[in-house]
Amino acid sequence: MSKCVLLVDDEEDVRAIAKLGLEMGAGWKVLSASSGLEALDMAAVHQPDVILLDMMMPEMDGRMTLRKLKENSATQAIPVILVTAKVQPSDQASFAELEVAAVFSKPFRPLALAQQINQALGWPAESPM
Amino acid sequence: MSKPSVSTPKADILVIDDTPENLHLLSTMLTERGYKVRSVTKGLTGLRGAQAAAPDLILLDINMPQMNGYEVCQKLKEDDRTREIPVIFISALGDVLDKVKAFTVGGVDYIAKPFQVEEVLARIENHLTTRRLQKQLLTQNIQLQQEIRERRQAEEKFTKAFRASPNPIAIMTLAEGRFVEVNPSFLRMSGYTREEIMGCLAADLNLGFTQDSYHQAIQRLQETEALQNHEFEFRTRSNETRIVLLSTELIDLSGDRCVLNIFNDITERKRLENEFISLVSHELRTPMNSMIGSLDLLATGQLGALTEQGKQVLNIAITNTERLVRLVNDILDLERMKSGKITMQKVKCNAVDLLTQAAEAMQGMADQSHVQLITEAITADLWADPDRILQTLTNLLSNAIKFSEPGGAVWLAASMENGEQGIGDRENGVGRDPSALKIYVRDQGRGIPTEKLQTIFERFQQVDASDSRKKGGTGLGLAICRNIVEQHNGRIWAESTLGQGSTFNVTLPLYRN
Numbered sequence: 001m002s003k004c005v006l007l008v009d010d011e012e013d014v015r016a017i018a019k020l021g022l023e024m025g026a027g028w029k030v031l032s033a034s035s036g037l038e039a040l041d042m043a044a045v046h047q048p049d050v051i052l053l054d055m056m057m058p059e060m061d062g063r064m065t066l067r068k069l070k071e072n073s074a075t076q077a078i079p080v081i082l083v084t085a086k087v088q089p090s091d092q093a094s095f096a097e098l099e100v101a102a103v104f105s106k107p108f109r110p111l112a113l114a115q116q117i118n119q120a121l122g123w124p125a126e127s128p129m
Numbered sequence: 130m131s132k133p134s135v136s137t138p139k140a141d142i143l144v145i146d147d148t149p150e151n152l153h154l155l156s157t158m159l160t161e162r163g164y165k166v167r168s169v170t171k172g173l174t175g176l177r178g179a180q181a182a183a184p185d186l187i188l189l190d191i192n193m194p195q196m197n198g199y200e201v202c203q204k205l206k207e208d209d210r211t212r213e214i215p216v217i218f219i220s221a222l223g224d225v226l227d228k229v230k231a232f233t234v235g236g237v238d239y240i241a242k243p244f245q246v247e248e249v250l251a252r253i254e255n256h257l258t259t260r261r262l263q264k265q266l267l268t269q270n271i272q273l274q275q276e277i278r279e280r281r282q283a284e285e286k287f288t289k290a291f292r293a294s295p296n297p298i299a300i301m302t303l304a305e306g307r308f309v310e311v312n313p314s315f316l317r318m319s320g321y322t323r324e325e326i327m328g329c330l331a332a333d334l335n336l337g338f339t340q341d342s343y344h345q346a347i348q349r350l351q352e353t354e355a356l357q358n359h360e361f362e363f364r365t366r367s368n369e370t371r372i373v374l375l376s377t378e379l380i381d382l383s384g385d386r387c388v389l390n391i392f393n394d395i396t397e398r399k400r401l402e403n404e405f406i407s408l409v410s411h412e413l414r415t416p417m418n419s420m421i422g423s424l425d426l427l428a429t430g431q432l433g434a435l436t437e438q439g440k441q442v443l444n445i446a447i448t449n450t451e452r453l454v455r456l457v458n459d460i461l462d463l464e465r466m467k468s469g470k471i472t473m474q475k476v477k478c479n480a481v482d483l484l485t486q487a488a489e490a491m492q493g494m495a496d497q498s499h500v501q502l503i504t505e506a507i508t509a510d511l512w513a514d515p516d517r518i519l520q521t522l523t524n525l526l527s528n529a530i531k532f533s534e535p536g537g538a539v540w541l542a543a544s545m546e547n548g549e550q551g552i553g554d555r556e557n558g559v560g561r562d563p564s565a566l567k568i569y570v571r572d573q574g575r576g577i578p579t580e581k582l583q584t585i586f587e588r589f590q591q592v593d594a595s596d597s598r599k600k601g602g603t604g605l606g607l608a609i610c611r612n613i614v615e616q617h618n619g620r621i622w623a624e625s626t627l628g629q630g631s632t633f634n635v636t637l638p639l640y641r642n
Contacts, residue, residue, distance in 0.1 A: 011415055011418075011419070014415070014422070017423055018422070020426050021425075085418075106414060106418045107418035108418070108422070109425055
């Protein structure tokens with residue numbers, strides 16, 4: 001079954017590539033939000049299957065967005081995967097206390113993204129389109 | 130009683146006497162003895178002659194018309210040009226008063242007529258000698274005063290430079306490392322007061338820089354006389370670490386061999402540098418992320434089929450972007466290690482596992498390069514961060530394989546090591562690790578020139594500047610390895626024979642209960 005992913009990243013290029021990768025690689029439906037605030041609304045309205053959330057964003061960062069998502073009963077059940085350029089063990093440790101399904105590090109391979117999400121969330125693998 | 134005056138054949142004597150017979154007698158007698166004689170019959174003429182060219186001695190008659198001997202003598206003593214010339218009066222006036230007057234006006238001696246030739250000669254010789262010695266003393270005195278002035282000036286210059294220098298300076302004895310003198314900048318940097326530091330042994334103050342590496346530097350200093358800009362970590366009184374560049378000179382302080390240590394505190398510079406690197410690296414990552422993603426998507430061919438040449442160009446773009454990612458990752462990694470943002474997650478781990486894992490990880494690369502990878506592990510428990518040790522070993526293996534010819538072999542092996550090879554805090558007498566494990570990676574590659582054996586562990590210091598391009602490295606691998614090993618209180622070093630191969634050694638502390 002085709003999944004719906006909400007991409008949250010302030011970088012337009014990163015959104016475009018991830019979108020292409022997920023669409024081409026797995027045939028998923030992809031929604032994009034360029035800020036944390038926009039993501040909160042879109043998540044509540046569209047109820048995606050998973051949210052890919054960038055950590056470093058201006059104004060409302062990933063951490064804050066995550067907290068708001070988890071505070072809202074309409075969005076708290078949606079699994080969130082953090083995407084970050086910080087990949088050091090010490091950073092990883094600080095993510096451990098967050099309510100996230102997984103942490104992906106940048107740079108990611110767009111075509112492998114769907115597979116990565118499947119693995120992280122325990123979804124069955126599907127053959128690429 | 131008088132010797133022929135061979136010692137002063139050129140002494141110039143002026144004889145002033147109005148009696149021609151006397152003049153002739155004296156003149157002949159003196160000339161015979163090798164003196165240079167000028168003789169005049171008038172006081173005034175004699176005076177002018179002396180002023181024009183000062184003789185070494187004057188024989189002066191008292192009783193003369195127009196200007197008598199006393200007057201001549203007085204005039205001589207009034208004039209700077211003639212004041213110092215010894216004047217011996219010769220006169221028939223036997224009165225005591227005349228003698229007194231002769232000395233009062235400045236004469237050095239008085240000879241009564243009729244005189245004995247030998248006596249006159251002896252007296253002349255005597256006064257010439259006295260005069261010569263006097264002159265010598267005067268010259269020496271002037272020289273000494275000049276020297277004192279120069280020394281005082283040099284001392285003042287040095288003292289001022291020493292006190293006012295923004296560079297911390299410390300003078301220590303060579304033998305013991307005892308503080309002899311420090312400047313205010315040094316006190317500021319170290320946080321110690323003058324009283325706390327003077328006379329103390331550097332080792333007792335635990336200043337960090339007096340560790341092994343400093344002793345090695347001092348040893349080299351004794352061979353080369355001066356050392357410049359060696360990087361050390363300096364520990365302040367409040368246990369803060371400052372990064373310093375140390376330049377040293379050997380100096381002699383009243384017979385004591387001392388070391389003049391001039392520091393350059395580059396802590397702030399380093400911090401800014403690291404901050405900059407970190408910033409740049411983060412800013413580079415974001416666009417690189419997009420580049421890699423875009424290239425990956427293009428490579429699938431799903432966005433349109435590429436010609437063979439198009440694929441070739443795309444491959445070039447992918448390879449280079451990947452290299453850029455590695456480089457940025459390495460820079461970040463190193464910067465974070467150096468700034469202490471990464472700490473080693475040390476656990477008890479088995480050497481066999483680590484070596485096996487490292488070999489397995491590199492087997493693919495070895496196969497591709499047709500290099501035989503031989504592992505000889507031994508069982509030992511290490512106290513280490515397994516991920517970081519693995520990173521170190523795979524890095525060394527990767528280098529070894531890269532620089533091996535097809536058909537060559539690379540060894541990964543380990544042996545027990547006695548800990549007296551500079552591991553642990555020998556300085557503090559702690560000796561935490563009496564024994565350690567030595568892991569080595571050996572290849573049969575082209576080898577490393579001796580002068581590069583140390584520097585290859587610095588950032589961007591490959592043996593050949595083109596290596597990073599040809600071999601796909603970042604120039605940071607060994608710097609990262611060294612950092613990891615040092616954070617384990619271990620040691621890393623290379624040994625090599627040109628044309629025969631290199632061995633990279635790593636010592637790591639054993640796990641202790």
